[in-house]
Amino acid sequence: VSVCAIRVEVASPYVVDVGPGALDSLDEVAGPFSTRAVLTDTRVEALHGARLGALAAAPRLALEPGESAKDLRGLGRVLDFLAGAGLDRSSLLVTLGGGVISDLGGLAASLYLRGIAVVHAPTTLLAQVDAAVGGKTAINLRAGKNLAGAFHAPRAVLADTRVLATLDDLEFRSGLGEVLKTALLDGEDALARLERAAAGLLARDAELLGEVVAACVTLKARVVAGDERERGARRALNLGHTFAHAVEHVAGYGRIPHGLAVAAGLACALELSRRAGRLRDPHLGARVARLLEALGLPRGLDDLRAAFATGLPAADLRAAMDADKKGRAGRPRFVLVAAAGEPLLDVEADETTLRELLA
Ligand SMILES: NC(=O)c1ccc[n+]([C@@H]2O[C@H](COP(=O)([O-])OP(=O)(O)OC[C@H]3O[C@@H](n4cnc5c(N)ncnc54)[C@H](O)[C@@H]3O)[C@@H](O)[C@H]2O)c1
DSSP states (O other): OOOEEEEEOSSSOEEEEEETTGGGGHHHHHTTOSSEEEEEEHHHHHHHGGGGGGGGGSOEEEEOSSGGGSSHHHHHHHHHHHHHTTOOTTOEEEEEESHHHHHHHHHHHHHGGGOOEEEEEEOSHHIIIIITSSSEEEEEETTEEEEEEEEOOOSEEEEEGGGGGGOOHHHHHHHHHHHHHHHHHHOHHHHHHHHHHHHHHHTTOHHHHHHHHHHHHHHHHHHHHHOTTOSSGGGGGGTTHHHHHHHHHHHOTTSSOHHHHHHHHHHHHHHHHHHTTOOOOTTHHHHHHHHHHHTTOOOSHHHHHHHTTOOOOHHHHHHHHTTOTTSBTTBOEEEEEEETTEEEEEEEOOHHHHHHHHO
């Protein structure tokens, strides 16, 4: 098993290194920058701080772990930290952590001095396959998830699959939710591969993990390269997310891991596709249900309600969707699927169908 380099061909292209040992090149990647600083969280710092190499001596801010760091206050703290560390326009911020840290650090890097360089070293499966790749950054507002953000492409992403060994079960499965989303968007081959790999993945087989992370990054790189600013095709990556963001908002940020909300959201999106008469592949719903089960993921909203002992009232979920930035006010829009690899963008759902589904 070795490190592979996947190029993301956007306006400022960059490389995502994937595999065991990807972090070993951090010194080299950070070398050219005059001043460097590191953003992480305290759990990741304790577990993997030693992997920072020479960067271990750089100014470092370690936040409390969890989604609640991703707010206006957290953003202010990171910006003050960058200023306090004396970073200038030719400096670099390295993020070492999950999607919370790459989203927050990426946004701070885009704002500080109107933009400094950022390198992401994602440490969760979710951040390696999704959050740290593609240049979207955001924080949550009280009104909704990811409502303030910016596009800010990283200079490089180092996805070292060795660090995934310390993820707890829940966070690991959360990453599998985005893995499943990616396979569904990729197409039949990717879906069939995931079906074959499911058991080995859950057991964290190192080789399989490397392959799956690389496959997900490759698909995301292709989609992002075609539509960096999400004007069209990139919206497909939001499959399941209109539901997921509503769930996270209603449950309270940080209560339900993002990827588990996405998993339930995928089941909802498939069911909505079916009820709307848009699902062409009659077997896809059952296949996805089996995959969700095999990957230890919720098969829908009721599984989430039971697992997290939270009501997730349909009316609250529906209200939360009004704030979703993917729709026009009051009319949430969904990514549906016709078949594996065939997303349908910007679909408005029938209100009655939607409410039935949320209940
Ligand atoms: N920008 C994007 O395109 C994009 C895409 C998907 C998700 N996201 C965002 O990503 C966030 C979720 O990311 P996440 O699931 O990585 O959450 P996270 O960053 O909160 O990490 C989850 C937990 O795992 C711990 N952790 C991280 N690495 C670890 C390791 N190697 N070993 C043990 N524990 C470790 C963290 O301390 C934290 O408690 C959400 O806010 C979501 O909105 C962004």
